[in-house]
Amino acid sequence: MKRIAILLLALLLVQSSFTQSQNRDPLNVPDIQDFISLKCDFHMHTVFSDGSVWPDVRVKEAFFEGLDAISITDHVEYQPHKKDVPTNHNRPYELAKSAAANLGIILIPGTEITRSMPPGHLNAIFIEDTNPIDTEDYTDALNVAKDQGSFIFWNHPGWVRQAKDGIKWYDEHTELLNSGIIHGIEIVNSNNYYPEAFEWCLEKNLTIISNSDMHGSIASLHEKFEVEHRPMTIVFAKERSSAGIKEALFAGRTVAWYGKKVIGKETFLKSLAVESLELEAAHYKNDKSEYRKLVNHSAFHFYLTLNGKDLHLKPGSEMIITGSIEDQDYQFAIKNFITENGELKVQL
Ligand SMILES: [Zn+2]
Ligand SMILES: [Zn+2]
Structure with a gap:
């Protein structure tokens, strides 16, 4: 009996050590212009805000889908599951860290600063500590994030709930731009592409960002929108690391990949096409x-x-x-x- 139990345990261990050997989609994107092309998604949620998955699941999904880097960006101000999951803003990152290390996914600490329009929702990534970002006034929150050296971008500028009369650039955004607080805009969020935001990126020298903003499982996104992969930002980095991605984001070396479309500056798109x-x-x-x-x-x-x-x-x-x-x-x-x-x- 004891021997059978040991055998069963051994089988279980062998099985669990093989569960991560499932096939991964390599999602081939060529390197260009002496840069490494990294496939990134900088916007997603877990049970620590209004998502429905545990943080390490986000890492595993990204691995199987062929991504290089993700940022888990739970809402600072909105936690509908807080009766079951305590408010602990830094915890999603901590819980996902070891899965990321095991699978070779670059995990970037992030959060979503969630305010009414203007300025709407903004993600701060490469943050050191989310707790001090939890402030009354949005400019204080954004300044704390900025002082931590974060890369900050405006999320889903045309989200119908916050842009009932259409997508609009507000004076508040000009202020944020002039004070060096916003560095990019999501021109793609989930299943939405905002051509106006692409124009703003070109006009105002802001970085082009494209993200999934996943709340449910990634499989549900594939099914709902009949897509082969999630929307993502292709980052042209000098090295495959968190620091490499940060440098490239501040330098604006990105394109958006959304369904079958690739959107961005001609110099990058031309190189991607020629190398492909x-x-x-x-x-x-x-x-x-x-x-x-x-x-x-x-x-x-x-x-x-x-x-x-x-x-x-x-x-x-x-x-x-x-x-x-x-x-x-x-x-x-x-x-x-x-x-x-x-x-x-x-x-x-
Ligand atoms: Zn949002
Ligand atoms: Zn979000």
């Missing part, structure tokens, strides 16, 4: 045409137009394209890569 796509030399030619293989090494979809013809190149796949032998101009328009100049054009 490979147009091989012709494997066959006749009198008029040549035949070439176009390979997509990345997890991006490419909705291309070449010589007036629409093509859809799926992640990690390839296709044969034909071109005129006389006019070998492979100028592609990429309709789902959106820059300050509209859809991206690349020459391969």
Whole structure:
């Protein structure tokens, strides 16, 4: 009997040590311009505010989905589960830390400062201590976060509950911008893309941010919106570390990846496209045409137009394209890569 019990225990231990060997989506995004491309989600909730999962679950979801970094950003001012889960603002980070270390996920301490509009909701990430951010006046809260060296961004500026008459930039935001408090804006939150916020980022030199703002499980987001992966911010960092991400965010080296769209400055989008796509030399030619293989090494979809013809190149796949032998101009328009100049054009 004792031997059976030991055997069962051993089996249980073996099984638990294998539970983290499930397949992970590598979610290939090429490195560009001497930077490492890091897939990040800087906005999500747990039971410590109005989310419905324990903090380490957020880390595991991010791991299986191919992310490099996350920040758990529970609300400072709103804890509907506080009868069951005590108010302890730093606890979600502490509880998720060891899972992050085990799985190689960069975990960034963060919080959501949750006020009415203006200024609305703002995330502060790279915070040292959330407790002093719990203040009456929002400017005090934001100044504490700023003094801790946080990177602060405005969340979901077009959220219908706070923007009933449409998305709007308020004088309060100008003040926050002028005093160096806000550094970025979510141009994407969950299933919403705010083109106006993209314009503000370009105009006011703010960093482009795209996040899931998950409250339930990530699987529920996939099902609800029929997406392959969550919205995320691709950060172009000098090193794969928390410090590397922080430097890149303050320098504005990011793009938004949302469903099948990639949105950001042309310089980054062009490099991402060029590094993702490979147009091989012709494997066959006749009198008029040549035949070439176009390979997509990345997890991006490419909705291309070449010589007036629409093509859809799926992640990690390839296709044969034909071109005129006389006019070998492979100028592609990429309709789902959106820059300050509209859809991206690349020459391969
Ligand atoms: Zn919010
Ligand atoms: Zn939120």
